[in-house]
Amino acid sequence: MWQVGKVIDRTDWNERLFSLKIAVDIGPYLAGQFIKLAMSLQDKRVARAYSIINPPGSDYIEVLAVTVPDGQLSPALHLLQPGDVIDVSVPATGFLTxxxxxxxxxxxxxxxxxxxxxxxxxxxxxxxxxxxxxxxxxxxxxxxxxxxxxxxxxxxxxxxxxxxxxxxxxxxxxxxxxxxxxxxxxxxxxxxxxxxxxxxxxxxxxxxxxxxxxxxxxxxxxxxxxxxxxxxxxxxxxxxxxxxxxxx
CATH class of the missing domain: 3.40.50.80 (Nucleotide-binding domain of ferredoxin-NADP reductase (FNR) module)
Structure with missing residues (x-):
C-alpha cells in the first residue's frame, strides 16, 4: 500500500549524500524499521527501501540517501526539493529493532x-x-x-x-x-x-x-x-x- 508524501526539508551533507524529511502518515512503526520510496520514471515505477532515521511519534519521516550515478532511483531522489511529492510504502517493516x-x-x-x-x-x-x-x-x-x-x-x-x-x-x-x-x-x-x-x-x-x-x-x-x-x-x-x- 502506498501513501503520497510531500518533501518538507532536505539536508545536503556533501555533493552526493543527503537527507529528506517527508510529511506522510505511515502509521505506527518501530525504531530501526524501513519503508520504500517510489517514483514513476520513464513510465516505470521504481521503488527502493530506506530506513527511517527519526523515532516514532513524528508527523514526518526522515531518510538518508546517497546518489549513485547509474542508480535507477537515487539520482531522481537527489533532485527533490521541498514541495515535491513522492510515494511512500505503508506500513514500515524490518527486524533490526x-x-x-x-x-x-x-x-x-x-x-x-x-x-x-x-x-x-x-x-x-x-x-x-x-x-x-x-x-x-x-x-x-x-x-x-x-x-x-x-x-x-x-x-x-x-x-x-x-x-x-x-x-x-x-x-x-x-x-x-x-x-x-x-x-x-x-x-x-x-x-x-x-x-x-x-x-x-x-x-x-x-x-x-x-x-x-x-x-x-x-x-x-x-x-x-x-x-x-x-x-x-x-x-x-x-x-x-x-x-x-x-x-x-
Whole structure:
C-alpha cells in the first residue's frame, strides 16, 4: 500500500549524500524499521527501501540517501526539493529493532551498533528513543565511511556522546586519516582490538549484543571475527548476540 508524501526539508551533507524529511502518515512503526520510496520514471515505477532515521511519534519521516550515478532511483531522489511529492510504502517493516534482541539476563550489559555509510540510519532512530538507554549500561556506535565528509549527522552524534556518559561514538574512516577518528575498516578494527580499546569495553558473549547494518562485506567479515570469539547469531528460536541487516 502506498501513501503520497510531500518533501518538507532536505539536508545536503556533501555533493552526493543527503537527507529528506517527508510529511506522510505511515502509521505506527518501530525504531530501526524501513519503508520504500517510489517514483514513476520513464513510465516505470521504481521503488527502493530506506530506513527511517527519526523515532516514532513524528508527523514526518526522515531518510538518508546517497546518489549513485547509474542508480535507477537515487539520482531522481537527489533532485527533490521541498514541495515535491513522492510515494511512500505503508506500513514500515524490518527486524533490526530492539524488540528482536534477547531480554533479561541473557541480554547482556552492552549494546554495540556497527554501521557503514547510510546504514547508520536505523541506529540513529534507535538512539533517539528511551529504550536503549534504559536497557543497556553502555552503548557504542561504530560508524564507518570512506571519508570524514561522508559521516552524516556527525555533530548530532558528537553532541549525544557529550550528553550521555554511557554512549561512545567511534567514527572509522578508510580513505584518509583524521584526528579523533579510527583509520580502519570495521572488521579490521575488531580483529586488531582497536575498536574495543577506544570504546573502553570488551566484546564478549556474556555481556554484549551486536547489531550490524551496512555493506555485505563488512557484515560477513565482522560476523566471522565475532563467531570465532564465541558469539552467535541471534534467532528467535535460539537467542544469541549478533543481529544483522544487509543494506543492499
Amino acid at each position: 530492539l524488540n528482536e534482541l534477547p531480554q533479561g539476563e541473557i541480554q547482556g550489559r552492552h549494546l554495540w551498533l556497527l554501521a557503514t555509510g547510510t546504514a547508520v540510519g536505523p541506529f540513529l532512530a534507535i538512539l533517539d528513543t528511551a529504550e536503549p538507554w534504559q536497557r543497556f549500561e553502555k552503548i557504542v556506535l561504530v560508524y564507518g565511511a570512506r571519508r570524514a565528509d561522508e559521516l552524516a549527522y556527525f555533530a548530532k552524534l558528537q553532541a549525544l556522546a557529550m550528553q550521555r556518559p554511557q554512549f561512545r561514538f567511534l567514527p572509522a574512516i578508510t580513505r584518509e586519516e583524521h584526528p579523533g577518528m579510527l583509520h580502519c575498516r570495521i572488521p579490521d578494527g575488531l580483529a586488531s582490538g582497536s575498536i574495543e580499546r577506544h570504546a573502553g569495553i570488551s566484546i564478549a558473549a556474556a555481556d554484549s549484543q551486536i547489531m550490524l547494518c551496512g555493506n555485505p562485506g563488512m557484515i560477513r567479515d565482522s560476523i566471522s571475527i565475532l563467531t570465532d570469539r564465541g558469539l552467535r547469531k541471534n534467532l528467535r528460536r535460539a537467542p544469541g548476540q549478533i543481529t544483522t541487516e544487509k543494506y543492499w
